[in-house]
Amino acid sequence: MGIQNIVFIILLAGAIVLFTRNVRKVIRNIRLGKDVDRNDRPSERWKIMTLVALGQRKMLSRPLPAILHIFVYVGFVLINIEVLEMLVDGVAGTHRFLSFLGPFYGYLIAFFEILAFLVTFGCLVFLLRRNLAHIKRFMSKDLDGWPRTDANLILCSEILLMTALFTMNAADQSLQNLSYGHYIKAGSFPVSSLLLPLFNGMSATTLVMIERICWWFHIIGILGFLNYLVISKHFHILLAFPNVFYSNLNPKGQFTNLESVTNEVKAMLDPSFTPAPVNPDHPMRFGAKDIVDLSWKQLLDAYTCTECGRCTSSCPANQTGKLLSPRKIMMDTRDRLTEYGNNIDENGSFKDDGKALLGDYITAEELWACTSCNACVQECPVNIDPLSIIMDMRRYLVMEQSAAPAGLNLMFTNVENNGAPWQFSPADRLNWAKEA
């Protein structure tokens, strides 16, 4: 075993340890949410996951990004098979260990090269589109600062990774042509062979150096990428699957009925009704003020958000200039959740920081602009439900803080007293039948 293998094994182990640690933190954070049962109807769940996550069905309504995204997504997933080969080579000190597959290996590598080309192409167009095409959902202030950098960083690093792959293959090919060392004839390179003229006349040692540098760059890049995912919107690559699997399968118009309220109302209407005792560890709170009042699914939603802005670009409130942006609701939830988790890491358990999702991140003005139209839920390619968070926070504003806008308070009074949202007498309800 050479020094290269030892260095590689250490790096690989380090990357895996780091990744596992960060993923466990994310899982712990998601578990801060309240329980909700999403294990019913498993066959429907597998089906929706296949269609929406694997099959990307909801992307189709916007064909150009859908095709480019398919290139990048399929390429990304399949090229990882080649990365597996690189991992084995790195650990065992082999070179292109799959080459024993013979002609099939040639097809495989050719196929990966074409995929890698499509990934590069897709990322380049995405990069140009995002920065130069003045598409409203990418220009929005929601993305100012880190989110915009994050998106560009990932696209650039994917392009760099693919370039390294092509350069590595081209150098490998040149060495194969020279029949140098262990560079046996293996693979077929429809894309990188176009780069061969660049390597004309280079010495074998230079070529080996280029090949090695690119190999290391590529594999370290991939390990870095893996760990970067966790703190980036690109986590959706992994989380899209569970998130869609645990989708809400009920009609979108069906909002939850708060059980705690049901118990209280029943007790009011029927004095003989005795509600189940309240768990003293979880003081009862109506609606949501902070991330712990949301369900684990709503928190998983927040981590899964791709920040694509499809929700916001279809939101009637946002499109008419209101402050509300369903994408921002998801990003705020994620940011607060991260802050909350870091607080736990630092203090062992959560230490009150005087902040909350409602107020410090999301304002009442945003919440009151929502028409509950479900356009955001419909549009989201990974089945995120921003509306449910908006509703839970409205519940908190109304039931815990009595902070509804004046018009709504009037409506409440009318419903309570007249059984209608306007000030009409219940006795007049059938008057229409007597009018001509």
Place this chain on the structure above:
Amino acid sequence: MEHNNTVTTMADYAAKGESPEILFWVGCAGSFDDRAKKITKAIVRILNHVGIKFAVLGTEETCSGDPAKRAGNEFLFQMQAMNAITVLNGYGIKKIVTGCPHCFNTLKNEYPSIGGNYEVIHHTQLIQQLIDSGKLTVKGGAFKGKLITFHDPCYLGRANDVYEAPREIIEKLEVELSEMKRSRAKGFCCGAGGAQMFKDAEKGNKEVNIERSEEALALKPDVIATGCPFCMTMMTDGVKHFNKEQQTKVMDVAELIAQANDL
């Protein structure tokens, strides 16, 4: 033809020891709002025309609780819902047709877990069933050849995936059904939902109903059809805003059918 607006209340049926085939849940807008009352009467005429034995709750009806729930007042919603369920269950109601997508959604989806289990349909679904079963024949009548566009109410469309029933009915009128770019699952809200109807709009640069009416009016339709009393208010105001009320009428699908059939 004499308009047949006859209605019988559930209490009357019960007194006679009879039970109707279906309960017509009118809703608050349909009971009190002057424009929406016309939709209610159109539905009643259709029901009388086909001879369905239906009832209304009359003064025993109350708000379904939808606006309270969307505004975040879960207490008030559940109070309303439980009172309504007591009345409905008391009469042994099995099947309900609503004149409003909000009542439809609430009764159908949110009542079951607190004790109210009924088969609930929206009036456009009932009309479609009547046409399909041959009980109601629809001719183009006054609308033949007219250009009509359908505005999807959020609580009928996205909320409950009912997109085709209203369209199939409209097509029976031998009209040209023209779609807005944002239609069906991509339909754009009228701006009234989520209890917005009852509050001032938040600060912005345009009203939602103006945006939507503009989109509809761009098709130069003779009629903007819809299936919700709140969409009716918002779209009517929008059309007025552009001074187009002479050229373009806003009508409920039930009104189209009633008028075409001279009911």
